[in-house]
Amino acid sequence: MMTEANPALDAKAVSVLKALVMDATRKANSGHPGGPMSSADMAYVLFKEFLRFDPSDPQWFNRDRFILSAGHESSLLYGLLHFCDLLEIDDLKAFRQFGSKTPGHPEIELPGVEVTTGPLGQGFAMGVGEAVAEALLRSKLGDETIDHNTFVLASDGDLQEPVALGAASLAGLWGLGKLVVLYDKNEIQLAGPTSRCDCVDYRKVFEGMCWQVLEVDGHDHEAIRTAIAEAKNDPRPTLIIGHTVMAKGTATREGDHETHGAPLPPEEIAATKAKWGLDPEADFQVPEDVLTHFRSHFGFLEAESKKWMRKLVTRRETDSEFDELWNNVTGSRRSLKLRMPEFEDGSSVATRKAWGSCLNEIMHQLPFLAGGSADLDPSNQTAKFREAMGVFCASDHGKRNLSFGVREFPMGAILNGMAAHGGVIPFGATFLVFSDYERNALRMSALQKLPVLHVFTHDSFYVGEDGPTHQPIEHASSLRLIPNMLVFRPADAYETRACLELALTQTERPSCLLLTRQGLPVLAPSSHPSVVEGPARGGYILEDCDGEPEVTIMAAGSEVDLARRTARMLEGRKVRIVSIPSMELFDEQTPEYRNAVLGGGLRVAVEAGSTGLWYKYAGLDGIVYGLDHFGASAPAGELAREYGFTPENLTRIITEKLA
Structure with missing residues (x-):
């Protein structure tokens, strides 16, 4: 813990945070207020007392990572980012509006948002990936350079998605002790209580997957901070199950599943603010004493970041092997030159x-x-x-x-x-x-x-x-x-x-x-020189004829060889072979380049798969030969003959078209 607790100011700050959630969703007439209000205490304690980051440099490499797996609770994260001086009040007022910094689910482009979340369960799994990267880098670079935690805030819905449990089983196996998941167990989701669809004992499940599991009252700040401190000192990943109440603190709507996905009515918002001692008539109010209290340790955080940076510079200057490794960590992939x-x-x-x-x-x-x-x-x-x-x-x-x-x-x-x-x-x-x-x-x-x-x-x-x-x-x-x-x-x-x-x-x-x-x-550069540079343009002429082609056969993958064998059977015809290993890169070339590659004669496309996308190159007057039905169990050569992926069949089709 980096700061001293002040129960009165902490309670006021959480109320202000929840009020921002209510105001943002109400102004947008869209969003999810209930979950953010049940998660607010756990998220506040984490951000205020434990999360290591540099307020002046959100991309500081050794920062703790926070992932809101319950992406529908984005209004809570945006309120916290305002507390962190990374968003303005006007940004909160633009919640869910076109072009704003505060979309309906968090997006990675915003400083303070580590990953884009929304599809439930994936934030949890990406958190495992963040922890894997930290562990790998720490083992190579040392904990004086890499030493940070990954914190995930997850909901009931996150853990119902199998992707989360699949990732969790690996996290336990891999001993990712710097991964801490705060599970907001409010037992409510969009359709109603979770008891309608879930009977899982998550304590037993996660303990069975080699996790440490702690259970707390998710609104008790002392219990939350004790659990987070314990989690940071265990070699296992930790699941902190916070038992919470949906729409906690509202005047009349606590535990109401309808608060999950619909803004609260204005009268409920006003009554709730009055209950908390806030001005019921004021929207988006953030008292100065709340910000001062929340930011009281920012100087310490910035000093820690600068101290880390000085140590990094010194180590790079005195340890050439480390400096080379660090260049691998931070260098641009565009400059990679590899021996192949x-x-x-x-x-x-x-x-x-x-x-x-x-x-x-x-x-x-x-x-x-x-x-x-x-x-x-x-x-x-x-x-x-x-x-x-x-x-x-x-x-x-x-x-x-x-x-x-x-x-x-x-x-x-x-x-x-x-x-x-x-x-x-x-x-x-x-x-x-x-x-x-x-x-x-x-x-x-x-x-x-x-x-x-x-x-x-x-x-x-x-x-x-x-x-x-x-x-x-x-x-x-x-x-x-x-x-x-x-x-x-x-x-x-x-x-x-x-x-x-x-x-x-x-x-x-x-x-x-x-x-x-x-x-x-194998098409070696000695016999097919275009194979070296051609793929960078997505599509290119692999083999050509003299003059303008009568037939251009384009293909990708294994069917390029089929195209080459077919060309040899089209005796007396001018045939060009075009390889298109990447439609995306080919589509990014100029129209002049694409037309020059494809030629003006009959265009034929062949691929052992769905045909639809190839018509943009072959045209409606061309030929697209593929497979638009499921296959069968048989030796591959027999299937090729059965489905017509032979030079004889392709030659027949092209010849008939030309005739």
Whole structure:
């Protein structure tokens, strides 16, 4: 605890905080007042007495992280950020309005907001990711440089989402002792009491997942501060269950589930303010004595931050090895220059194996590259990374392989938290068909502009015998529909290498690598020089004819080889082969470049998946050959023949169209 408690002023400050919640939601005629009012005591004690941050530098690297997993309680966080001098009263008055700093759910762009939350459970899981990044960096850089806590405020609804419990099980396994979750257990949600849908004993559940669990009256400041202090001194992650009352302190609406998602009536707000000794006629009132009391330790916080900075500078000047590590933590990814493996021209290499070869090469060059697979290490080609880098665990946070188990959604959300923390390069891998399981975490990667690397292997019906449950059909197109997401489906080992380099140098976009199980011919730069620079433009001419083409066959991934074999059968025709490993990057090129690449003749697109997106390149007069139905269990070659993914069939279709 950094300050002395003043019960009278603390009680007044909490009342002012709750009044701001009521006023903001009422003025917006939208929002959630009940939950913020039940959480206010726990959040206030945390911010006032425990949270280490620099009020003059919200991005101070060694700050404690606070995550409001219950994102619908954003008005509470905004009130606290006003207390912290990071928001103005006018910002609170603009709650939920277009262009304001105070949107309906917290967004990462606002100083003081660590991650974008809203979809319940993901804030909890991202908090686990923040704690993973802190633990990994602390193990490498020392606790004199990295030593901070991650605090999460979660609601009943958060813990009902399986993504939270999946992440919690990993947090306990990994011994993330600097993770503290404040659970506002008001037992009310939008539809009514939680007893209608939940009978879980969360104490037993979290203790069974190797957490410390403490239970307190969530409105008793002394009990709250004692619990937080105890949590900070335990090597296990801690769940503090705060038993609270929805809309605590209101004149007549305590415990009313309708306060969860609807502003309080003006007369209820006035009566409540009068009950608390505030002016019932005044909106957005923040007495000066409340701010002075809340900010009384700001000088201490700023001095601690400056002291840390001086130590950092001295250490960097006197320890060259540390200075190099720190440059890896804070340097721009855009400047990465990596040594990559070579591949034999004409040999057959699955793109998942090419990724594995690249990973094995770069893992020693990137000391803070960390991640792993969702229980598919050999299939995802991450097994050698695991063996070389070791398994991150409670007894050794310096290892860099994260064994996620069969937890795709928690994996994606944890990676987001790691990226939001900064200093690490996170990646996760699974089968492409299971991208559905982590879909919302992928969306949240893109929404938050987090440069996470998502690796998806086994990318089409060529998975074969595992059948339609494991054969992705619509998944590539589905991922391409996510704004701000880069989706790469490389055609061979060298394109895989190029796409990985592009992904690793991103600073504001996540990337998905879609990789094959089956081998593909290597297109070495000696025979195909455009394979080196072409992928950076999303689409490029891989093989060309003399003059203007009669036919341009465009493809991505394994179907580029099909396009090349088809071109050889179109004897006497001028055929161009275009590889489009990334639609997003290709769409960002000028219209002149795109038209020059695609040519003016018949345009043919082929991909072993959904056809819809390819029409923007082929046009309605062109040909799009794909798969708009589920696959079947059979050897991959048999399926290719059955579904017409052969040069003979494609040649026939093109010839008939030309005729």
